[in-house]
Amino acid sequence: MFTVYFNETLTASDPLWWGNWLFVMSILFFMGGTAGWILELFFRRFVSQKHWVNPGFLVGPIVPLYGFGNVILFIFSSLPWANWIPNAPLRYITVILVLTLAMTLIEYIAGLIFIKGLKIKLWDYSNRWGNIQGIICPIFSLAWGALGAGYFFFLYPPLLKLMGILFECIYPYLFTLGLLYGVLAVDVGYSFHIVAKVKKVISDAKLVVDWDRIKMSFSEHHKKLKERAPWLFAFAAETEEFKKMLVEYKENLVKEISAKLASRRSKKHNKDTKDTQ
Secondary structure, three states: OOOOOOOOOOOOOOHHHHHHHHHHHHHHHHHHHHHHHHHHHHHHHHHHOOOOOOOOOOOOOOOHHHHHHHHHHHHHHOOOHHHHOOOHHHHHHHHHHHHHHHHHHHHHHHHHHHHHHHOEEOOOOOOOOOOEOOOEOHHHHHHHHHHHHHHHHHHHHHHHHHHHHHHHOOHHHHHHHHHHHHHHHHHHHHHHHHHHHHHHHOOOOOOOEEHHHHHHHHHHHHHHOOOOOOOOOOOOOOHHHHHHHHHHHHHHHHHHHHHHHHHHHHHHHHHHHHHHO
16 A cells, blocks of 8 residues: 555554554545535535534534545555456446445444434434435435545545655654644534533433534524624533523424424324225
């Protein structure tokens, strides 16, 4: 792996090789996470939410799902596919399928961790055809496939060259990278603190919080009071005001769930009535 542009005097048995490799992967994580944040930001603004919503679980401009995705795409694209599959068309099809499955799996694992572990829903495909637990669905797997194909053919070659250059001279960038990860660590701590505050108010273990909707709920609350809604720090509020906004969100959520259950019962009752006639 990386034999074209990376230092061939270093081998995987050399600790320095692994240190440089970890540095490169760390940069790829931040690059992918930031690019994903920008992509999700505009997707929410113009497609899904029609509003500016700070995407993802964290506050800063990074979505870890895309960071891990970038690392996985880079590693998989670096594998010696030409040695394994000499036939070019078959090789390309195989690579794209592998990248599609890899990204879909990452999305599923991430969604499962947040829903089952934290009772938080960062995205919801429940209304999409063929979805699995509302976490993954065919249409977005196809989108991952298109992204993977574009990555392999257009982004990976220049990225490999860039990472090869950085692999040779990591030391000038170590301080900046360390600073970025320090800020990320603070962001992670702050975000889990917000989760703890949310779960303290929404104590019902059966309720799963839609992270984007709760941000929108907070924003609407500020607009009702004719206040400027914080965009980046969507949960910024005094303690009592924070609790009040969460109670409002919980009440609306319970009403919505009750309405859905009543609608299902009504449809089932009507169906049973027709069957008995």
